[in-house]
Amino acid sequence: MIYLLWMLLCFTHAREALIPIESVTVAAPPNDSGTHLTISWRLRNDTFFHVVNDQNQIVQTLPHHARSLSISDSKTAKNWMVYALNDPSPSLQQVLAEGTSLSLANDTDNLSWSWPGLRQGYAVLRCTPQGNHNCEDHRGNWSVVRKGISPLDRSYEDVVSNNPLQDPIRERYAYRVVTLPVEYANDTKIDFFSLLLNYGSSSSTAFGTPQATWWKNIPGIYTLLFFIFGTGGLIFFFTAQAQRGKKLTIRKIPGIDAIEEGIGRATEMGKPVLYVPGIESLEDIQTIASMLILGEVSKTIAEYQSDVIVSCMVPIVREVADEVVKSGYYRAGHPDAYDPTSVRFISSDQFAFCAGTNGIMYRQKPATNIYLGRFFAESLILAETGFANKAIQIAGTAEVTQLPFFLAACDYTLIGEELFAVSAYLSDDPRLLSSLKASDWIKIVIIVFLSLGVIAASFGSTIFHQLLSISQG
Amino acid sequence: MRQFLFSLQKLDRRIIFVGMALSIFIPLLLPFSLPFKVSKEVQATYDQIEALPKGAPVLISADFDPSSMPELWPFFQANLHHMFANDLKPVFVTLLPTAPPLIWPEIKKTASLYKKQYGEDYVFLGYKDGKELVIKNIGQNIPQQFPQDYRGTPIASLEMMQGIKQAKDFPMLIAISAGFPGINEYVLQIQGLYKLPMIGACTAVSGPDYIPFFKSKQLLGLSMGIPGSAKYERLVQSKENVQPFSATGAKSLNVLSLSHLYIIFLIVIGNFAYFMTRDMEDEDGPG
Amino acid sequence: MDPVSIYEIIGVWVSIFLTLTVFSFLYDDNPIYKLSEHIFMGVTIGYGISESYWGVFKPNLLDKLFVWEDGQFAGESIYFLALLLCVLLLFKATSKWSWLARIPIAILVSAYAALKITGETTAKLMLQLQDSMPDLHTSWNRHGIWDWSNDGAGVFSDTFLVISLMAILLHFYFSKIPSKTEKWGYPLAGIFFLLCFIACFFLSPLQDSLIGSLIVSLSLASCAAMPFLAISPARKSLSRFGVWVLMLSFGASFGFTVMGRVSLAIGRAQELLGHNMSTERAEQVMPQTASFVSLLVIAISLFWWSRRKKDTEIACRLSLQQWAFSSFRFLFGFGCKASMNLCWDFGLCRWESRNFGSLRSI
């Protein structure tokens, strides 16, 4: 009995407060994988905010959920006024005559106003047409795909299938949007039937077909292709040049030369070289670059007949490092000198790894410490311990936050891109060196691009921004 | 003398460490006070809370863990005293699992100092897992997200929670956050949507990320790291009807000031010694 | 007030002791630190294994592959491929077939390298460049050349940002430019500077402010000249400027981090002093006593250890070690012998001396 009363209460309450939905549209988002549909709806009396300046121009029209605007173009006017009106594209006369004036701002960067939000939430229902059920009415396999959509939202992106292999994508999907008081928007007990029974203010059915695209069509994609294929093409070009006998000259990079000196020093002192490839997994390109460098470093070490200790935090990195060091020894012609215990897994915790590596520094006293890869807070702990043990230290990372510490505590520091140049520089292979030359050319292109971009932007053109834009649509 | 200066350049690291340890422990054990000015962000924080009418409910999200305690604890403590001294009615929530054992005893203790009753003057809703989603739901429906409080009482039976359904029902939201989920998520999910007046307290490292929110008035007040906490604590302590409490923020701030000055001092002597003995290079160079 | 459980009290004492052992590493490497270091490594490895089983292996492989419904196989068969790759990787432990493990390794390395090519180019190259093209005219309108109240925003800062970005990129320029090309650098830069300056000055939307259009045009013209300066001999000085900006930023970043690091130490100090728990809890747990006792134990063993070390090391440098040694002697005075005896009676050191037989050789 009480339940019924409560339902009645809800019913009347809902009926009074709810504003019906005027139109619902379902469309596939642009450049989509084919598993999404965007459902958007409008209310009968949705408010739009129109910003009018003192020269009586509508500067901007903002959607119902906007409550502020930052004014970037202060050249045009000194004063602005915000009007609220239901019409999305009215004439100036309409705005001035019918709109509710909200906020006046003088000579400011930030305009803000207040406007009550609606006290109604939304739920989205989905149905797949099957056999006789075409989902035009309440029959069919309707289900609630999302409850508790916020009062200010007017669209929802639905995922029609998480794994199309198990749950095939259908030809057509039907959607309805139901309005309900915001208090009940998240009620877990509400299922499809109670939604319709209690609130009833459902929109009409709208249909949509997901669209799977094979090619993302946005301007930035072509710039991206240009960078990748430009670099690739230049690598081939310079490699061909080098094979025709043209010498590729690269300037001296002191940090990289120091690596070889460091190995020499360790050999003289009869102590090992410690190599730390950072603490990231293989997913990070710096770790991969570090692995390639380790190949060259271990080759040199094998040639000098010195010892190397590689201390790894990520198990999979240890396995790759093991393979890399083995190949280094092989290439140097000393495959038998390789000792698998020299590549060590220390611990998978950042600071335990740090403690273990400190232990190696204190107890095995490596003469040279090489830190190349991606480092975090442990950078300074390692570098300071290495300093206390009087090792020559060479560090290199593209992790901006840790560079200052390496710079302060190590003898040589490779900054950013230099890390990626090491393996090519050390190997002296023309094919690798040509990749350095290729990225140098791209660098000049970037500088040209930037200077043109600044000039264009200063004259109000955003063409260069668009060329670099990678957002959808 | 020059020999001494020269050897000073290669000072044993452990002497530096001893100095650092002293600059950390002395201020914690022997409190003293260094002068500081209250920044506009912190003054705004204090003024906004002062401006609230008596009896107004305030939503406080205390999202810090033991590791960010030195920076945010003093703010939280001062904030508690501020709330109760002004007869405001705080509702506490937390999004970090490690926070309840830290904050709940302090809430109870401070409330008893001001003779406040649980359920009438303050409520602790406890911890909820779900990160951003919880914040979204706090914005829409608090009874649904928190059917019971920390002690297991249904919140419908708490006097203070009558009429509180959504974040909008609070005239003020205070987020004390150590990271994710925190101020950023609150601003995006609640403040931005409902135009709720909001104050933030964050760690110093994340401070620069939130300054734009303060400049755009999305955060009405902002306290960053130990300096912010200490300044706010000073403002609250100088209020008339506030019960005395220990100035942990000021202590930590002294540690910070001392240790920064200590490092600058080290740099200065290092350079002084270097310039006095520049001609005395030995084989492996100083330092 | 609820009584604190004995496990918790033991826990707090253990954690305080471990904290102090790690701090003892600041003095030097020592047996007690070594002990906690190895406990630390062992515990984290065990933790890592169990978390990677419960967090990755079980949900992503076992729960998806080994599923039976009514006696029928109902798993996703594609995961057999994953199982195969994992088995191939395990072949690494064998000596004869270890090359098979290179297949999963090759797949992993190339897959991640390829993903990163597009990922890094979009996130780190294109988006960053997009943000580095400011509108100087608007900037002048808003802030002028330098606006103190807005932390130095203005045309100067915007131009500085763009030019320093280019200069740092030039610092990473590895090739040598042939002198033929270098000769063209200066004249071209000059021509483009002038052209751009004149064009910008006359087309400037800032008609009412002569100084504004002059400054903005100058800034834009210097941006326009940059690509040509990059191939001129001026490259070296530009790259120098780039290094200075790098140093400025690294210095600032270092200084900014100090506060965060000190806060961490404050956190540890508060735990040692028991400031992080309520007074009632602290009365039961007694963290300060724990700190004192741990400190004493560590100090004694450090002292004991440094004596051992001294016996074996012939030449001990005149350093803090001796200073610390003498201050320990001063602190403990004659009591040190007595406390050593106490420690022996406690059974701690005896046990240690039996098992740490190797300690003498350190």
Added chain:
Amino acid sequence: MRTTIPLFFGFVVGFFMLGDYFIPHWTYQLIKGYILEFGTLLASTAFLLGIINLIQVNLPKIIAREKDWFYKVVMLVSMVITMVFGFVEGGARMDDDQIYKWIFDYILTPLSATMFALLAFYIASAAFRAFRARNADATILLIAACIMMLATVPVGEQIPFFGDYLLHLKSWLMDVPNVSTRRAIFVGAALGTISTGLRILLGIERSHLGGD
């Protein structure tokens, strides 16, 4: 053959993954998702090999009673204890009254936090050593660091005349030089990534594929 077969697989998978940004189609994205998931599985399988390596490194030392052998025993024992409780306590391992949780709270957390806190000390000694005005670069580094350190604590504000500007200068350093440095390093790293990535995909770099 021992290099060619892995190289072939790497080539195929690598070029497939290059399409990630260009091809939104679900078939492609699904296969990509599987490859990435297999990647994480391989990474945790490698844990097993890590343990084998650990035993390979430590067991001979224990057997031979080499220097520090006792510590190795401690390490292996604490590893086994933690692992056993992790497996036995299963899904409930992080609940309040579990031993695994106790180990996490009272051994792992304080050790980790203290290791991290050592940085407060190391940062002082690194600053003392490195910040000498030996040349222009070092001088700039040192001045910027001092400005920043003064400006982040209230002491800086107390400096007459200069105090207010110090705060603005601090923000400027963070907003302008720091941002341009960050961007330049990002751009450089992205260029390095492209060339390193292409080197691997094209098979020019193959040191990760072993020698023989």
